[in-house]
Amino acid sequence: MIGQRFSPWLLLAIAVVLLWTFVPMYWTVKYAFMTKTEVARFPPVMFPHAPNLAAFYNIFGHDYTAADGTVYRASGQWSQIIAGIRNSLFIAVIVAIVTTLVVVPLAYVFARLDFPHKGKLLAAILLSVSLPPVSTLIPFYALYVQLGLVGTRTGLIIVTLTITIPIITWMLIGFFRNLPPIEQLGRIDGFSRLYIFARIIVPMARSGILVAAVIAFLFSWNEYVYAQVLSTASQAVTLPAAMSGFLFQVPEPSHLAASLLVSLLPPFFIAYFLQKHIAELNLA
Amino acid sequence: MADVELENIKKTYGSFDAVRNLNLKIRNGELLVLLGPSGCGKSTTMNMIAGLTEPSGGRILFDADDVTTKSPHQRNVAMVFQNSLLYPHLTARQNIFMSLKRSGLSRSEIDARVAEAAAIVDVMRQLDKFPAQLSGGERQRVATAKAIVRSPRCFLLDEPLSALDAALRLSLRSELANLQKRLGATMVFVTHDQVEAMTMGDRIGVMNRGELQQIGTPLEIYNEPATLFVAGFVGAPPMNFLRGALLDEGGRRVFVNEWLRLPVGGSFAASAPRAEVILGIRPHQARLAEAGPGCLPVTVYAIEHLGNETIVVCNGPGGDRFRVIAPPGFSASIGERLDAAIDGTKVRLYDVHTERALSPSE
Secondary structure (H helix, E strand, O other): OHHHHOOHHHHHHHHHHHHHHHHHHHHHHHHHOOOHHHHHOOOOOOOOOOOOOHHHHHHOOOOEEOOOOOEEOOOOOHHHHHHHHHHHHHHHHHHHHHHHHHHHHHHHHHHHOOOOOHHHHHHHHHHHHHOOHHHHHHHHHHHHHHHOOOOOHHHHHHHHHHHHHHHHHHHHHHHHHOOOOHHHHHHHOOOOHHHHHHHHHHHHOHHHHHHHHHHHHHHHHHOOHHHHHHHOOOOOOOHHHHHHHHHHOOOOHHHHHHHHHHHHHHHHHHHHHHHHHHHHHOOO | OOOEEEEEEEEEEOOEEEEEEEEEEEOOOOEEEEEOOOOOOHHHHHHHHHOOOOOOEEEEEEOOEEOOOOOHHHHOEEEEOHHHOOOOOOOHHHHHHHOOOOOOOOHHHHHHHHHHHHHHHOOHHHOOOOHHHOOHHHHHHHHHHHHHOOOOOEEEEEOOOOOOOHHHHHHHHHHHHHHHHHHOOOEEEEEOOHHHHHHHOOEEEEEEOOEEEEEEOHHHHHHOOOEHHHHHHOOOOOOEEEEEEEEEEOOEEEEEOOOOEEEEOHHHOEOOOEEEEEEEEOHHHEEEEOOOOOEEEEEEEEEEEOOOOEEEEEEOOOOOEEEEEEOOOOOOOOOOEEEEEEOOOOOEEEEOOOOEEOOOEO
């Protein structure tokens, strides 16, 4: 049995998948701790000779003096990165809150109540899930130029909500459908629909609601396409848009890698603390 | 507790008749079982009594009080749902408490009644556990306590035992029936399990395709099934059916088909003769015998030993299954030719078209 389960082919397949996944990630992580000259060397350096934190100092606006006396200057874009973190956090928190407030009642109603034209409205939600965000980019830009929303956090929040609300509604409908017919129990006990929703369904669905909020947060935190077009070089720049400067304007691989690692921290901690609830939601 | 009366109750969903013209009276203190296969309308009927589903027509009376348009809470019914549904985020005590939260009673009185209800079903020690921490039987008891705590006019139970394992179902079944008699409660119990219905019910209402087929005591249902459906649904092993004609031979009724000539006595001795009838005979009222008049030639298909008796599953000459009860230890080989003797005074006769039992006289 054991011999069969760990056949050489399976081990090989596992190895390929692991390399496939981890080598590019390692490559990025490695860059964050290397100097610009090391990054440029050929053949590439597999392991940094003297890993240093220069890039992390530089992207937050500090010079870094290496052990050999070399001084690495602060990045010219550090204020964008700081503003990006602040804007991204602000937008993601607002998007998570608004999405949750809208999506929980919406998904509940679709999952548990019957009303005229329900099928058509559900199809409309599915349609907006299936639209690629890029397809609405130009219309939104044109609209925002006229409304004066380009380069504002409000504009980004609105545009992100148009993505998060349909997708997360769709996710939560399945979750609410799987709840037992607890409304009937509540009606026998004499509670109103509103009381049943607010005081019975919501506490029961705590895990699902929490996960919905987190997914909305992550969507917003990772959103790049709209942010790139609507916020770059403005007061409202978000972290992904700010980071892209290290790729396009003055290529700085180690700064890009360092800011990428910083941007991974919030999702990492969220995933770590919520794994129990995510398993409970059982999205399959 | 109250008399519950349903007058011409209907429920349609679009063009689908879930319940058709149902008339039913549940007497004060009676345990009425609604029995039927899934989709027969029994749960819809119960939901209409509860007030969870609005009937499309007809009236529901509690004593003389018309409650058709009243909410479940105004009707003061208690309901135990499938799988003994409880609020999963509340403890057993809080679950029972929720039944009285809207009752307007004082907190101290509610606490006293919760304790009393918990004592009746013996769940005092489980009161601070959450439903997920309770066993199937404990959940069932807590759900029952939640129902009795409000002193309802009527208890409604929707397949509360169906998700439990067989042994537990057996013990909870008698526990519930005992509790119902102790409280003198009016109770409606919905199930698809005919054994549960036979063992618990004071009366059984058998439903199929939205219609009440028959209502009566368990023995009436078993001995005098009014329709072909009831005859086939109630009783294990199921009743055997044969097609044939009912002839008049010198004032006596004789059931005749290709393989059988059986003089009919008992309740159908004076029924009107007709070309097509269906004869039903319970396996317990047939036996294996020497070939002779009133005997059906059968071949053995399977033998099921129950210990106290043996079910011999045969293929009848028409190809239909024909079951006969034999003494314990009976043995025969598969494919063996046997003869089944049928007691002509114990048969049931049904009209082919209406599927109702023939009337006893012309």
